[in-house]
Amino acid sequence: MSVDIAGRSFLKLLDFTSDEIRYLIDLSADFKRLKHDGTPHRYLEGKNIVLLFEKTSTRTRCSFEVGGMDLGMGVTYLDPGSSQMGAKESIEDTARVLGRIYDGIEYRGFGQDIVEELARNAGVPVWNGLTTEFHPTQMIADMLTVQESFGRLDGLKLTFFGDARNNVANSLMVVCAKLGMHFCACGPKQNMPEPELVSTCEEIAAQTGGSVTLTDSVEEGASGAHVIYTDIWVSMGEPAELWAERIRLLSPYQVNAAVMGMAADDVIFMHCLPSFHDTKTTIGADISKRFGIDEMEVTDEVFESSRSVVFDEAENRMHSIKAIMYATLK
Numbered sequence: 001m002s003v004d005i006a007g008r009s010f011l012k013l014l015d016f017t018s019d020e021i022r023y024l025i026d027l028s029a030d031f032k033r034l035k036h037d038g039t040p041h042r043y044l045e046g047k048n049i050v051l052l053f054e055k056t057s058t059r060t061r062c063s064f065e066v067g068g069m070d071l072g073m074g075v076t077y078l079d080p081g082s083s084q085m086g087a088k089e090s091i092e093d094t095a096r097v098l099g100r101i102y103d104g105i106e107y108r109g110f111g112q113d114i115v116e117e118l119a120r121n122a123g124v125p126v127w128n129g130l131t132t133e134f135h136p137t138q139m140i141a142d143m144l145t146v147q148e149s150f151g152r153l154d155g156l157k158l159t160f161f162g163d164a165r166n167n168v169a170n171s172l173m174v175v176c177a178k179l180g181m182h183f184c185a186c187g188p189k190q191n192m193p194e195p196e197l198v199s200t201c202e203e204i205a206a207q208t209g210g211s212v213t214l215t216d217s218v219e220e221g222a223s224g225a226h227v228i229y230t231d232i233w234v235s236m237g238e239p240a241e242l243w244a245e246r247i248r249l250l251s252p253y254q255v256n257a258a259v260m261g262m263a264a265d266d267v268i269f270m271h272c273l274p275s276f277h278d279t280k281t282t283i284g285a286d287i288s289k290r291f292g293i294d295e296m297e298v299t300d301e302v303f304e305s306s307r308s309v310v311f312d313e314a315e316n317r318m319h320s321i322k323a324i325m326y327a328t329l330k
Ligand code: CP
Pocket: 056, 057, 058, 059, 060, 061, 130, 138, 272, 273, 274
């Protein structure tokens, strides 16, 4: 079946069919081979893209920059606070200006409504590099990583531990439903995804052979899982005052050796990164001093273990972002 998403924006995976998502995963694998073989792939020479960041980033920014340059494009980076958007110029006007100058626009920031409004007004593809609600480019990299480990996606159980209502957990629930996987959110009841999104994903999963489970039982979440995934307990844009409550609520859902021991024999550990698995960061050191814990969502032992594929996952961000840009701009 031929898939063509040229000219489309990439805002959330609910907008894409299962075949379109599979096409992007396979295209990412193709770009990975080209990069590893040293084969040039400047397929988008002469085009230009702009990266609009209202939050900080390492992986997403670098992947768009290097991905764009490998494809032969010019790349402009606008860092948090350095454009006129918001304070002096509306989202709609910013979109209309950037759309006249660039062939594609990446946005990382706050509400999903902002990236949707940019896309409605830009006249060129807009890519969501993370909003409060979703992180869709991360999902293509993650599913490529799972496919590399298991040779397949459908039928696998992926359990997200911790703050299961954040952008990464929401997006994992959608992508698993679309790909016929068994998604499990494991955390306290207060940190579960919105019921409306859960219902939508349940309906999708019913069509694809997947399933959606929400549980506060660590045993149920870990049991038989092929992928154990976690993310930071307080996301960008959330107030630092939330740390005390989140540590109290989410500590029982830390991914540690006991949790990994309950999973499938060939389980892999995944994390979108960055991660608080030690105290080698200013926030990690501060939390350690204030709350007396040296590891948060994952122990250093699991993070550094042979089951952990987090750096393959990080590398795959670049190959998959390149695939998303190519497929929508070609
Ligand atoms: N995973 C991820 O989006 O990383 P950055 O915040 O560094 O872009």
